[in-house]
Amino acid sequence: MDFPGPDGFLGTRASLMLDVVVLAMAVVLVALAWSVLQVKRGNFQLHKWTQVGLTVALIVAVLAFEIEMRLYGWEERSAGELGGQASPLTWQVLYVHLVFAVTSFFLWPAVAWRALRRFPSPPAPGEHSRSHIFWARLAAIIMTLTAVTGWTFYCVAFVR
Template sequence: MSSGFLGNDASFMLDVVVSALVLVVPLLAYSLYTVKVSHNFVRHKNLQLLLAGVLLVAVTAFEIDMRLHGGWVNIVNKDPSQPRLDASQLDEVRQILYIHLVFAVSTPLLWGVTIYLALRRFANPPVPGAHSRLHKTLGWLSTIDLTLTSVTGLWFYYVAFVG
């Protein structure tokens, strides 16, 4: 099993996803700045599509990695003869993972709908219009959801591999 690059023995792809989770929130904030303050709707659109694409690729590769290694428990406890976490610790990490999965599953669904509707209902290049009010609501819900995905994902990573 390949080791990651963040100084512990998490998998390479897990480290890639964690790095993406760290980078996505500031990039998301910048995207919001471009639309709210700069009124640069094209840049906002392009940043959102870039973020969605990068996260889609990273999460897909991560899911493949999870399947290849037999799941997260096998990645956490690489050496069954010397497990990193005992059964009670694994239960705690599992509970954190379940909290994370609530957001990790809802985020692509909500964000996907937000992007799909924006691409269908805004002009090209994008300008404010009849869809703006719903888009703003969906966008903020997606932003909160994605931020919680990042926070809970980092929490899981910390408990499973660092703490």
């Protein structure tokens, strides 16, 4: 069907940026796991730059994604017809996803910003460690839940 805006490449009804973000979340989780592994090995500098890169990439991706959603919408694609509306289940899954996504959007950059300000350069364990380990682990868990609920939304909205 000829929906407004660019089509995605995964062969579903979703748009280009939806497909980009769905794939990007998988890359983010793998990079996050690798980055935490670097901490365990004492490679704090590598952890730092991976996390800073992820933070910038996430902000850029979310902005591009939001612009596309505001310009072209997603409900018609979800419904599968022009002028159609998304199902009640799709909205319920979206609200659950948004709770985690909005929390991530604020928590993640805050954790990165505080780490940059409070760890020494080059980074090493210190006074900020206790706080960072608590908030950074929470940010990592919420980011994982953002991805899982995001993939669920994608399947319910654009694949069924």
